[in-house]
Amino acid sequence: MSMERIWAPWRLSYIQSADGPSEPPFPQDKLPPGGDPGCFLCRAAADPLPPERLVVTSDAVTVTVLNRYPYNNGHLLVAPRRHVGELTDISPEEQQALMSAVSRMVTLLRRAMKPDGFNIGLNLGRVAGAGLPGHLHWHIVPRWNGDTNFMPVLADAKVIPQSLDSLRELLQATLAERPAGG
Numbered sequence: 001m002s003m004e005r006i007w008a009p010w011r012l013s014y015i016q017s018a019d020g021p022s023e024p025p026f027p028q029d030k031l032p033p034g035g036d037p038g039c040f041l042c043r044a045a046a047d048p049l050p051p052e053r054l055v056v057t058s059d060a061v062t063v064t065v066l067n068r069y070p071y072n073n074g075h076l077l078v079a080p081r082r083h084v085g086e087l088t089d090i091s092p093e094e095q096q097a098l099m100s101a102v103s104r105m106v107t108l109l110r111r112a113m114k115p116d117g118f119n120i121g122l123n124l125g126r127v128a129g130a131g132l133p134g135h136l137h138w139h140i141v142p143r144w145n146g147d148t149n150f151m152p153v154l155a156d157a158k159v160i161p162q163s164l165d166s167l168r169e170l171l172q173a174t175l176a177e178r179p180a181g182g
């Protein structure tokens, strides 16, 4: 089933951004050992400041970015900084830091966007829908009552009502006001 998005202001900026085809090779020496310069999560962890990286926040172990192709407004990806693709590759300390980051991001989204619920999950392997199988990441998708009722009316169209830039600003401002607890 194809899913069209009827309002996609980020597409133009995506084409124009440093993540587009014209991006120069990411310097390997800026990446931690094992980092992949072709991986957007590794680049986000190593170089979080450029807005086109879509980084919301990061810490010593984790990095959280806005999904460039969101299923819904506010769709976040929480990843370990290390480029690892299997649950068995992360240490108990990393697991704990990742679950804590997921929990903090749920708190942040609740505060900033007032969703009614969330889908949270992990896709392991391309067959399961992982777009980037080499680097683990948890999806956090906020849900609002009625969002599934609304979509069929538009016949497979999804509406993403807020640009990624303004959403990132909102989330960072909310985080700065009062850091989300675990």
Ligand SMILES: [Zn+2]
Residues within 6 Å of the ligand: 035, 036, 039, 040, 041, 042, 043, 082, 083, 084, 134, 135
């Ligand atoms: Zn990576």
